[in-house]
Amino acid sequence: MNICVFCSAADLDARYTTPAREFAELIGKGGHALVWGGSDTGLMKVMADGVETAGGRLVGVSVDFLAHKVRPGVDDMVITKDLAERKAELLARADAIVVMVGGTGTLDEATEILELKKHGLHTKPVVLLNTAGFYDGLKEQFQRMEDEGFLPLPLTELVFFAEDGAGALAYLEEQAGIQG
Known part of the structure; x- marks a missing residue:
């Protein structure tokens, strides 16, 4: 499975890097590929290091203005002209x-992917990995959106909230029909 991971390029502390490293190892050991922003910094680097070390493939999609930060030696790297093209790729x-976990860029990616799914423009499973309760507030907001009629489909069909990488990968493999 090609698993796209949206995450921060910032250097973060162990409460985020340790679970990320564990999730990356599960992706690699599961024979999956990491599709990510291609950066060799921050949490993106932690994910790429972990997947690569565990034997998984790396597929990077960077953007022209960040091309100087791409990870060398990956299986596949694409450089797009802008952020919109990058998200589509x-x-x-x-x-x-x-x-x-991530900042405004990660949130932008998440909301666009969910909006496309809401409108039926893709049917791929989407997981919000709620490391250290990072997305508790967003989960509450989504629940309010559903409760007050802002979502045209049930929240459970739009996004799955996982508390750890093992839960996220188990959900994705179940959705793909892969026996764990």
Whole structure:
């Protein structure tokens, strides 16, 4: 499975890097590919290091203005002209999407992917990996959106909230019909 992971390029502390490293190892050991923003910094680097070390493939999709930060020696690297093209390319190369901790860029990616899914423009499973309760507030907001009629489909069909990488990968493999 090609698993697109949206996450931060910032250097973060162990409460985020340790679970990310564990999730990356599960992806690699499961024979899956990491499709990610291609950066060799921050949490993106932690994910790429872990997947590569565990034997998984790396598929990077960077953007022209960040090309100087790409990870060398990956299995496949694409450089897009802008962020919109990058998001489209990431989605096109993915069988599933996992949104990890991140800032405004990660939130932008997450909301666009969910909006496309809401409108039926893709049916790929989407997981919000709620490491250390990072997305508790967003989960509450989504629940309110559903409760007050802002979502045209049940929240459970739109996104799955996982508390750890093992839960995220188990959900994705179940959705793909892969026996764990």
